[in-house]
Amino acid sequence: MAFEKEHKILDGYLRDKGLKQSAQRRDILNAFLKTEGHMTVEDLHKIVKRKNPSIGIATIYRALKMFCECGLCRELRLGDGMIRYEHKYGHAHHDHFTCLKCNKLIEATDPEIERLQEKLARKMGFKLQGHLLILYGLCRECK
């Protein structure tokens, strides 16, 4: 099943916090790592139930929040009312482009934009700690 590194990160986090391991969290982490999308809690719940039909959706909520805390995943608020989650460990920072017609979500980054954000923040006397950039428009197929 692999994903040793990620499970090690989770286990280290649990140990540090005095928490316990559980089969549910392992199942959820495996299911999360096996997908490469931008998953909603409900998406993940459907998938995990195939391996563990008795798992409750509250456990998915709790696990994903925990995975975020230990750096395994990242929350993504695209403004559609639901939080989405994507891989963070082993993935470089990137921003997103969403197609207003087909709702496709595509990853994009421009190091120059990142640098100018830093510069803009500095010019205004701010210490930049993060940013959210979402581009909206029509994708290659829809325009």
Next chain:
Amino acid sequence: MAFEKEHKILDGYLRDKGLKQSAQRRDILNAFLKTEGHMTVEDLHKIVKRKNPSIGIATIYRALKMFCECGLCRELRLGDGMIRYEHKYGHAHHDHFTCLKCNKLIEATDPEIERLQEKLARKMGFKLQGHLLILYGLCRECK
């Protein structure tokens, strides 16, 4: 009370759509235009009630959505669970910086960043129609 131009825009929109005028919408528009912040529906409701105590919050929701449709205001989703509204008519496009400590919200723009977003979208075969950029960090007073 001024704001003739903005009221004219609203009235034109109502006429085009075959809708009717109302004192409530005029009061809400005046209250909205008098503030220069990034207002939540509840904020506006509190303010409008000072002039018109019987106004319901549903009417605020409806009016702000309408103002967005006719280009008078702009929705702002900062990820705090509530939609905020800011002036659009007569205001140039800008992005936002939020302080993670004091929650201050400051406006910022960099034409170079805007241009690079266009360039990035073009390079990926996209037709860019809008973007959301929020910078997070510590403001001058909090850092």
Next chain:
DNA sequence: CAACTTATTGATAATGATTATCAATATCAA
């Protein structure tokens, strides 16, 4: 292993912002 402490789980209730519904009322054209 057995006893015990404490974290986890799943079901379900609560929350809170936004929407939908609806009867009463206001607007406006004729």
Next chain:
DNA sequence: TTGATATTGATAATCATTATCAATAAGTTG
């Protein structure tokens, strides 16, 4: 003034996320 229809305010519904809680599982100690 009348009639058609848009608007309003109260309130119920929605829906994603959180909180609650009793039952259970994990892990520690002896």
